[in-house]
Amino acid sequence: MRISELSTVTGVPVATVKYYLREGLVPPGRVTGATRAEYDDGHVRRLRLARALVQVGGLSVAAARDVLAFLDAADGSLHEVLGAAHSALPPQLDDPHDPTRALGLVSRWGWRVHPEAPALRQLEHALRGLDDVGAAADDVRLATYADAARRVAEADVTSVPTTSPEEAATVVVIGTVLWEPVLLALRRLAQEAVSAELHTTP
Amino acid sequence: MRISELSTVTGVPVATVKYYLREGLVPPGRVTGATRAEYDDGHVRRLRLARALVQVGGLSVAAARDVLAFLDAADGSLHEVLGAAHSALPPQLDDPHDPTRALGLVSRWGWRVHPEAPALRQLEHALRGLDDVGAAADDVRLATYADAARRVAEADVTSVPTTSPEEAATVVVIGTVLWEPVLLALRRLAQEAVSAELHTTP
Numbered sequence: 001m002r003i004s005e006l007s008t009v010t011g012v013p014v015a016t017v018k019y020y021l022r023e024g025l026v027p028p029g030r031v032t033g034a035t036r037a038e039y040d041d042g043h044v045r046r047l048r049l050a051r052a053l054v055q056v057g058g059l060s061v062a063a064a065r066d067v068l069a070f071l072d073a074a075d076g077s078l079h080e081v082l083g084a085a086h087s088a089l090p091p092q093l094d095d096p097h098d099p100t101r102a103l104g105l106v107s108r109w110g111w112r113v114h115p116e117a118p119a120l121r122q123l124e125h126a127l128r129g130l131d132d133v134g135a136a137a138d139d140v141r142l143a144t145y146a147d148a149a150r151r152v153a154e155a156d157v158t159s160v161p162t163t164s165p166e167e168a169a170t171v172v173v174i175g176t177v178l179w180e181p182v183l184l185a186l187r188r189l190a191q192e193a194v195s196a197e198l199h200t201t202p
Numbered sequence: 203m204r205i206s207e208l209s210t211v212t213g214v215p216v217a218t219v220k221y222y223l224r225e226g227l228v229p230p231g232r233v234t235g236a237t238r239a240e241y242d243d244g245h246v247r248r249l250r251l252a253r254a255l256v257q258v259g260g261l262s263v264a265a266a267r268d269v270l271a272f273l274d275a276a277d278g279s280l281h282e283v284l285g286a287a288h289s290a291l292p293p294q295l296d297d298p299h300d301p302t303r304a305l306g307l308v309s310r311w312g313w314r315v316h317p318e319a320p321a322l323r324q325l326e327h328a329l330r331g332l333d334d335v336g337a338a339a340d341d342v343r344l345a346t347y348a349d350a351a352r353r354v355a356e357a358d359v360t361s362v363p364t365t366s367p368e369e370a371a372t373v374v375v376i377g378t379v380l381w382e383p384v385l386l387a388l389r390r391l392a393q394e395a396v397s398a399e400l401h402t403t404p
Contacts, residue, residue: 011334048335056331058293079401086390091260091383102387111395119390126383129258132213133250135376137384144357145381145388148350153392155346157400174337176390179347181293181328182339183389184382185304186348188288188321190355191378193313198359199281 003029006039010047017047023061025050025068049170057177063090067177071169078160078168085172087118099124109146152183205231208241212249219249225263227252227270251372259379265292269379273371280362280370287374289320301326311348354385 007014020026026046029037046068053064070088099120106113106120113120130137156175160168209216222228228248231239248270255266272290301322308315308322315322332339358377363369 045336052331052335056328056334077401079397082393082397086394102391106391106395111391112398113391113394117391117394119387119394122383123387123391126258126380126387129254129383130376130380132258133254133376133380134247135373135380137381141357141361142384145354145385146392148353149385149388149392150396151350152347153389153396155343156389156393157396159343171337174332174335176393178328178331178335178337179339180386180389181324181331182344183347183351183385185321185325185328186351187355187358187382187385188378189304189308189313189315189319189325190348190351191284191358192288192315192319192321193308194352194355194359195281195284196314199279 001039003037003039006043006047009044010051012047012051016051020047020050020061024065025054025061049174052174052178056181058181059090059177067173071173078162081169082157082160082172083114083117085169085176089173089176091122092118093121093125095121095125095128097121097124097128101127105142105146109143152179203241205239205241208245208249211246212253214249214253218253222249222252222263225267227256227263227267251376254376254380258383260383261292261379269375273375280364283371284359284362284374285316285319287371287378291375291378293324294320295323295327297323297327297330299323299326299330303329307344307348311345354381 001009003014003017006012007017010017012020017026021028026043029039029043032038050064050068053059053067054061057064059067067085067088070084102120102123103113103115105123127137156179159175160171162168203211205216205219208214209219212219214222219228223230228245231241231245234240252266252270255261255269256263259266261269269287269290272286304322304325305315305317307325329339358381361377362373
């Protein structure tokens with residue numbers, strides 16, 4: 001198909017398609033003339049994924065390119081794919097603090113996690129942010145969060161197909177990036193619902 | 203205290219303090235000379251909250267200013283404070299789609315939520331993003347997420363103090379913005395732990 005049809009099929013404006021092509025988020029089409037190229041179903045899937053990463057996942061174009069490059073290079077076991085995806089995805093923190101408290105928490109919960117896992121630094125950074133505003137995270141609330149996180153993680157991990165590493169990587173990236181806003185939106189809606197039950201009359 | 207002491211006490215560099223003062227995130231000190239001003243404990247608390255919103259919450263300076271302005275104006279019931287905080291906080295989406303599916307889900311779960319709640323649009327937007335990449339959210343996984351979200355929301359809402367609307371608003375903003383990265387980091391760590399259990403040998 002031509003670039004105009006690629007745009008129609010995906011609903012992505014032609015200008016955005018050209019931008020993504022220029023930035024390397026979508027591979028070039030097969031050249032069929034001086035100003036013409038042919039695109040196929042692989043381009044449709046890749047374009048949808050690129051748009052979802054940027055517009056729903058909130059990734060920068062540079063970050064989306066890194067994630068997509070990782071998908072192209074994906075191989076190895078499902079567990080390695082998951083670790084590599086987490087390392088490629090934002091947020092990338094250069095917080096100098098060792099994740100001592102975060103490591104202590106996960107080992108207390110019996111979670112087997114690599115000591116270099118980026119999410120450990122993300123957790124440590126978030127806990128320090130709470131300390132800084134004088135609202136240190138207490139262990140009871142953290143345990144409630146951990147229990148909830150584990151429930152959704154089980155649904156996440158069991159949804160990953162075992163057919164091919166590339167397919168698994170795509171599902172892992174989608175699951176990590178695109179289900180995060182689902183979880184955050186649901187948490188805010190649940191806060192409102194719980195608050196309505198506690199603080200208002202029906 | 204002088205601005206240098208305000209910086210020492212909070213660990214925020216003087217240049218950042220001046221930037222936040224200029225941008226209105228922190229109110230001016232009491233002028234005591236041509237180039238001098240005095241700051242108090244209220245400035246310390248406000249500065250820590252501003253830094254936490256920007257550096258941990260990831261808010262832009264403009265978004266943080268909006269949230270802080272909302273805190274200054276806070277009054278009304280706890281439930282109203284929560285709704286106002288959610289409306290002031292990012293993400294602010296101008297997605298033109300009505301949140302039909304999101305409304306259908308929350309009413310099926312029996313959650314009392316205002317039809318104009320911004321989180322409904324956030325949920326609808328995220329669900330459409332999943333549709334766009336051909337990975338539509340299934341109801342079973344959504345119900346698992348909703349159940350987990352409700353558990354953390356109960357911990358969140360019951361942690362809000364009922365002493366004063368301003369204190370409640372501060373705790374709601376901190377709880378909404380600063381606990382979000384905790385939840386996301388824990389989800390990724392739990393994914394790794396679950397994956398380790400399923401796909402590796404101890």
